[in-house]
Amino acid sequence: MAIYAIGDVQGCYDELQKLLELIRFDPAKDKLWFAGDLVNRGPKSLQVVRFIKSLGDRAVCVLGNHDLHLLAISQGNRTHQKQSSLMDILEAPDSHELIDWLRHRPIMVHHAKRNVSMVHAGLPPQWDIMTALSCARELEKTLRGPGFHDFCQQMYGDKPDKWRENLRGIERLRFITNCFTRLRYCTRDGRLSMRDKGSPEQHLNASIPWYAVPGRKSRHEMILFGHWSTLGYRQIDNVWSLDSGCFWGGQLTALKLRKRKPPKPYHLSCPAR
Structure with missing residues (x-):
């Protein structure tokens, strides 16, 4: 069995299918890990969610900020609705089923035997892996439980x-949501710098x-992120x-996780939009 970790798809369904052809994905024996942001910006968010859902336990997807935007909008929080391309999901006949499936996705994935974890964005320097997993479970419990609606009204900030x-x-x-x-x-003393973007070379x-924060407690763990x-x-x-900018005309990346060898990357070039 091979495990392939895939960067942000963001509604780019056609490119995802081409990437799966490139890596020769076999759903009978291989597994896919998605780094979150399945939806938004790209033209086929609905098809992406339906396809990954159809893979069942052959696919694992952590939730990203765009996935949470979709959940928030579904619960009446319109803060980012004007910036979204998510109405095809919200107006689909199976919308309720898709939203329910999405809010039951994990926040963090951890493979103890391979000493590898996946999150969408990052971890604060104060968390070791066990703390991160515990915090992920807290957020997952909220998303899956009776507090889901209220959380969606208050999560931004x-x-x-x-x-x-x-x-x-x-x-x-x-705080947990913003980290993941x-x-x-981050600042050097471990505060989140949520407004800072761009590449480190241009920052x-x-x-x-x-x-890169000195003394980061998770530094001995292999971490994949988008x-x-x-x-x-x-x-x-x-x-x-793993997010190599597919929607922006970059690439869609898959990383093959191998037991006794370094991970092997695959890159699909994507058209500019």
Whole structure:
């Protein structure tokens, strides 16, 4: 069995199918890990969600910020509706079923035997892997439980920006959400810099990539993530960045995880839009 980790699809269904042909994906024996942001921006978000759902346990997908935007809109939070291309999902005859499936996806995936984890965006420097998994389970429980609607009304915001174990309620959930689905940069003392974007080479502020913060507690774990298209495919500091900007005319990336060899990347060139 092969495991392929795939970067942000963002509604690019046709490119996803071509990538699966490129890697010769066999649903009878292979497994796909998706780094989140299945939807939005691209033209075929509905087809992407239906296809990945149809794969059953052959596909695992962590939730990204665009996936959470979809969930929020489904619950009446219109904060980012004007920036979305999600109405085909919300107006589909199977919309309720798709939304319910999506909110039951994991926030973080961990493969203990291979010592590898996947998140959509990043981890704060204060979390080791066990803390990260525990926080992921907290957010998953909220998304899957009776607090789902209320959470969707309150999840947006950049505060709090530093982890404290005694955080409670929506502040705790918002911090967890921002780490797993929005994080790119941190300050050197471990605060989230939610407004900072762009590639590290072009970044002029004092903040640094989350994975480069000195003393990061998860640094001994192999971590796969997406979310950061301007970073592109990159392997550094025991992390693999998989969002190579398919929607923006870059590439769609798959990373084959191998037991006794380094991961092998595959890249599909995508048309400019």
